[in-house]
Amino acid sequence: MTTLLPSLPPQSTLLTQASQVLMHNYSPAPLVLTHGNACTVWDAAGNAYLDFTAGIAVNTLGHAHPAIIEAINTQAQQLMHVSNLYATQPCIELATQLTQLGRFSKALFCNSGAEANEAAIKLARKWAKQHKHPHATQILVFGNAFHGRTLGALSLTPKEAYQVPFAPLMPSVKVGVFNQTENLDTLITNHTAMVMVEPIQGEGGVNVATPEFLQALRRRCDETKTVLWFDEIQCGMGRTGTLFAFEQVEGVLPDGVSLAKGLGGGFPIGAILVNEKLADTFQPGDHGTTFGGNPLACAVGLAVLNELTQPAFMATVRDCGSLLHEGLGQLQVDFPQLVVDVRGWGLMQGLALAEDQLAVGDLVTHARNAGLLLVGAGGNTVRLIPPLVVTPTEIHHALGLLRSILGGV
Ligand SMILES: Cc1ncc(COP(=O)(O)O)c(C=O)c1O
The missing domain is CATH 3.90.1150.10 (Aspartate Aminotransferase, domain 1)
Structure with a gap:
C-alpha cells in the first residue's frame, strides 16, 4: 500500500x-x-x-473496509438505482433497522446532511401549521450551530461569514445561547415550529450539550407542542460511543433526528428518522429527491450498521x-x-x-x-x-x- x-x-x-x-x-x-x-x-x-479526520466524521469503518467493498460490489451487480417510483429491499431494510434501533417510527432518505435538515424544516413546519398554530413557523437554533450550507439549512447556521453573502435567508429563525436554559420560555412559544440542536456541536468547536439543557428543551417543547429535533449528522452513527448520541442523555428522546456522514461510511447518504407523531406529515407530493433511498447507498448503510451493531x-x-x-x-x-x-x-x-x-x-x-x-x-x-x-x-x-x-x- x-x-x-x-x-x-x-x-x-x-x-x-x-x-x-x-x-x-x-x-x-x-x-x-x-x-x-x-x-x-x-x-x-x-x-x-x-x-x-475520517473525511470529517464520515469514514466510520476507515478506508477500504471489506464489508463496504463487498456491499458495493454485490448491490451494484443487482440494482443500483430505480428512483422513488419503486421500493427496494435495501431501502426498506435500512429504514427498518434505523427506526428500530433509535425507537423511531418512520424514515426518509436523502443524500447529504444539509438535505436531511431541509427535510426536517419542511416537515416540522407542515406539522406545526396543522397541529399547533397556523403561524407556528419559527425555528430555534443555537449559537455556533452548524446545520448545513443549502439556503434553508444555512439559515439555521448562525455564522455571519457563512450567511451574509447569501442574504436574504429564510425568515423566522431565532438564535438562542447553547446550554443556556434560563430564557427558553421566551424563545420557545406558540409560534415555534421546531427547535434544532446538535447534542455535540461539531463545526462549532466540539461543544457538548449538557443533559440539563437537552432535558429543559424537551420539557419546554412538550409544554408548547414544539418539535424537538436533534442534528446527529456529525455526532451520530456511533461516533460518541452509542449509536445515537442522545442515548447518553437520560429522559430525552427527540421527535426527529437527522443523520448523514457516518451512515454511509464514505458513500453519500442522509436520512431523517421521526417518531409516530410526525410520521405521516409528508404526503405524496410534499417532498422528494431522485437519489434518496438509492439501493446502493442503502446497501452500504446496512453494511456500516451491521458492523456498528456487532456486540x-x-x-x-x-x-x-x-x-x-x-x-x-x-x-x-x-x-x-x-x-x-x-x-x-x-x-x-x-x-x-x-x-x-x-x-x-x-x-x-x-x-x-x-x-x-x-x-x-x-x-x-x-x-x-x-x-x-x-x-x-x-x-x-x-x-x-x-x-x-x-x-x-
Ligand atoms: C451537524 C451537522 N449538520 C449538518 C451538516 C451538513 O452536512 P453536509 O455537509 O452533508 O450537507 C454537517 C456537516 O458538517 C454537520 O456537521
Missing part, C-alpha cells in the same frame, strides 16, 4: 490542475490523496498519513474514546499555556488551543507535516474524529505526534 500508483502525474501537477478546474470555495491541503486502508491514507507523492463494537469505541480523551487531558496538563480545554464524547474529541499562542490552522499544518491529519473547528479547537475502527496503538501514535508538536511550539 505504500507504493506510488503507477499512472499518476506528480502531486504538484495535480494540485495545479485542481486549482485551475475546481472552484475555490474550499482551501484544501496541498495533498492529493490516492488510496487508503483502515486509518491510513496515502498521497500522490507516496507519503502515508494517520487519518484523524463489542460500541464498547471498543468508548474505550478508545476514553484513551484519546485522557491522553488529550494529559497534554492539557503538560502544556497549560497552549491547551485550554479538552471536550467530547467517544471518538469525537476537541482540543481547544489558547488563541494568542497557537492558531488551530498552524497545529493542523504541523500535524500534517508530521503525518497526522486533523481538522479544525470553531473556537480555535482542533477536532480529533478518527475512523471508529482506530486502534489504541494509533491513538498513542497520534498523541505522541501532538506531544512533540506542542513541545516544539
Whole structure:
C-alpha cells in the first residue's frame, strides 16, 4: 500500500490542475490523496498519513473496509438505482433497522446532511401549521450551530461569514445561547415550529450539550407542542460511543433526528428518522429527491450498521474514546499555556488551543507535516474524529505526534 500508483502525474501537477478546474470555495491541503486502508491514507507523492479526520466524521469503518467493498460490489451487480417510483429491499431494510434501533417510527432518505435538515424544516413546519398554530413557523437554533450550507439549512447556521453573502435567508429563525436554559420560555412559544440542536456541536468547536439543557428543551417543547429535533449528522452513527448520541442523555428522546456522514461510511447518504407523531406529515407530493433511498447507498448503510451493531463494537469505541480523551487531558496538563480545554464524547474529541499562542490552522499544518491529519473547528479547537475502527496503538501514535508538536511550539 505504500507504493506510488503507477499512472499518476506528480502531486504538484495535480494540485495545479485542481486549482485551475475546481472552484475555490474550499482551501484544501496541498495533498492529493490516492488510496487508503483502515486509518491510513496515502498521497500522490507516496507519503502515508494517520487519518484523524475520517473525511470529517464520515469514514466510520476507515478506508477500504471489506464489508463496504463487498456491499458495493454485490448491490451494484443487482440494482443500483430505480428512483422513488419503486421500493427496494435495501431501502426498506435500512429504514427498518434505523427506526428500530433509535425507537423511531418512520424514515426518509436523502443524500447529504444539509438535505436531511431541509427535510426536517419542511416537515416540522407542515406539522406545526396543522397541529399547533397556523403561524407556528419559527425555528430555534443555537449559537455556533452548524446545520448545513443549502439556503434553508444555512439559515439555521448562525455564522455571519457563512450567511451574509447569501442574504436574504429564510425568515423566522431565532438564535438562542447553547446550554443556556434560563430564557427558553421566551424563545420557545406558540409560534415555534421546531427547535434544532446538535447534542455535540461539531463545526462549532466540539461543544457538548449538557443533559440539563437537552432535558429543559424537551420539557419546554412538550409544554408548547414544539418539535424537538436533534442534528446527529456529525455526532451520530456511533461516533460518541452509542449509536445515537442522545442515548447518553437520560429522559430525552427527540421527535426527529437527522443523520448523514457516518451512515454511509464514505458513500453519500442522509436520512431523517421521526417518531409516530410526525410520521405521516409528508404526503405524496410534499417532498422528494431522485437519489434518496438509492439501493446502493442503502446497501452500504446496512453494511456500516451491521458492523456498528456487532456486540463489542460500541464498547471498543468508548474505550478508545476514553484513551484519546485522557491522553488529550494529559497534554492539557503538560502544556497549560497552549491547551485550554479538552471536550467530547467517544471518538469525537476537541482540543481547544489558547488563541494568542497557537492558531488551530498552524497545529493542523504541523500535524500534517508530521503525518497526522486533523481538522479544525470553531473556537480555535482542533477536532480529533478518527475512523471508529482506530486502534489504541494509533491513538498513542497520534498523541505522541501532538506531544512533540506542542513541545516544539
Ligand atoms: C451537524 C451537522 N449538520 C449538518 C451538516 C451538513 O452536512 P453536509 O455537509 O452533508 O450537507 C454537517 C456537516 O458538517 C454537520 O456537521
